[in-house]
Amino acid sequence: MEQADLIWHNGELIAWEDAKIHVLTHGLHYGTGVFEGERAYETPSGTAIFRHRDHLHRLLKSAELYYMPIPYTVEELRAATHELIAANSLRECYIRPIAYRGYGQMGLYPLDAPVDVTIAVWQWPSYLGDQGKRDGVRAKVASWRRIPHDALIPHAKACGQYLNSVLAKIEASKAGYDEAVLLDHHGFVCEGSGENICAVRDGAIVTPPHTAGILDGISRRSVIQIARDLGYELVERDLARAELYLAEEVFLTGTAAELVPVRELDDHPIGGGRPGPITKEIQRVFDDALHGRDPRYAEWLDVIQVPSGQAA
Numbered sequence: 001m002e003q004a005d006l007i008w009h010n011g012e013l014i015a016w017e018d019a020k021i022h023v024l025t026h027g028l029h030y031g032t033g034v035f036e037g038e039r040a041y042e043t044p045s046g047t048a049i050f051r052h053r054d055h056l057h058r059l060l061k062s063a064e065l066y067y068m069p070i071p072y073t074v075e076e077l078r079a080a081t082h083e084l085i086a087a088n089s090l091r092e093c094y095i096r097p098i099a100y101r102g103y104g105q106m107g108l109y110p111l112d113a114p115v116d117v118t119i120a121v122w123q124w125p126s127y128l129g130d131q132g133k134r135d136g137v138r139a140k141v142a143s144w145r146r147i148p149h150d151a152l153i154p155h156a157k158a159c160g161q162y163l164n165s166v167l168a169k170i171e172a173s174k175a176g177y178d179e180a181v182l183l184d185h186h187g188f189v190c191e192g193s194g195e196n197i198c199a200v201r202d203g204a205i206v207t208p209p210h211t212a213g214i215l216d217g218i219s220r221r222s223v224i225q226i227a228r229d230l231g232y233e234l235v236e237r238d239l240a241r242a243e244l245y246l247a248e249e250v251f252l253t254g255t256a257a258e259l260v261p262v263r264e265l266d267d268h269p270i271g272g273g274r275p276g277p278i279t280k281e282i283q284r285v286f287d288d289a290l291h292g293r294d295p296r297y298a299e300w301l302d303v304i305q306v307p308s309g310q311a312a
Helices: 026-030 052-065 072-087 132-133 160-174 218-229 241-246 276-292 294-301
Strands: 006-009 012-016 033-035 040-045 046-050 093-101 114-120 137-141 179-183 190-191 196-199 204-207 234-238 248-252 258-265 302-303
Touching: 006 072, 026 093, 033 258, 040 114, 046 072, 052 072, 052 093, 052 218, 072 093, 072 114, 132 196, 132 258, 137 160, 160 179, 179 258, 190 196, 190 241, 196 218, 196 241, 204 218, 218 234, 218 248, 218 258, 218 276, 218 294, 241 258, 258 276, 276 294, 294 302
Parallel strands: 137 179, 137 258, 204 234
Antiparallel strands: 006 012, 006 114, 033 093, 040 046, 040 093, 046 302, 093 114, 179 190, 196 204, 196 248, 248 258
16 A cells, blocks of 8 residues: 555644554444545546545435534535645545544444544555456355345445455455455345446346445446446346356446456356456446546546646
């Protein structure tokens, strides 16, 4: 991980190495926090954050679902992110806003603990690697099921919930795979450990619905719109595990990973073991949208000013 110079914490820019919390921070003990993952890219108009307001709105909604009042508005967090990227002279970066219950209260009743807010930025390549984006990844269906609606809140991007994904990711990695795919509590396909999932069946794109316990991914929303704009039929429905093995194509979407083909699942080659034409077309348009090369999606970009002549 390549650190930057500054981090935004509770309204102030502080040195990266000074961004510390107390060991009795509530969120450290109980997972009481919510976060976002965003990316900023170089575009013809300058450095731009992809769907920034959408991410920040989701951050506040996640916090609301866990009774965590964030003491900043979307516009205040947006301005803070712009300031932070410019102060670090970054042209492209990953962005991690996080709000969590801080120091001052122990026990399972958290509402008296303060809510702290931090934004960090750093340079981070594609989560599953450039080779994975180009050639596809090998995935494994995890033995761990995705958290159900009646246990936690899958629609919230909450810190403690990601222990579920951590278990699945470790299991897949130890077995020699790049990524895990989780099923929901009914046994239908849900999502990857950190991505939403889509399959191509008989030329149509199928993706699990919100009722399958997925995170309402912002990259997923973007890919759904792009696919429909390209004229593809896109269906949100329950997806059986075997349908992934039988699919012509499978791909994953998420901010950290971007759009990544799955070339093999549980040792079954998908589509001959190489990325398919529909995946590659959507990936190309999605990449153009991220980098400001497609005017149809210009409204998704929040352009900031990074001082000229500063290398990222």
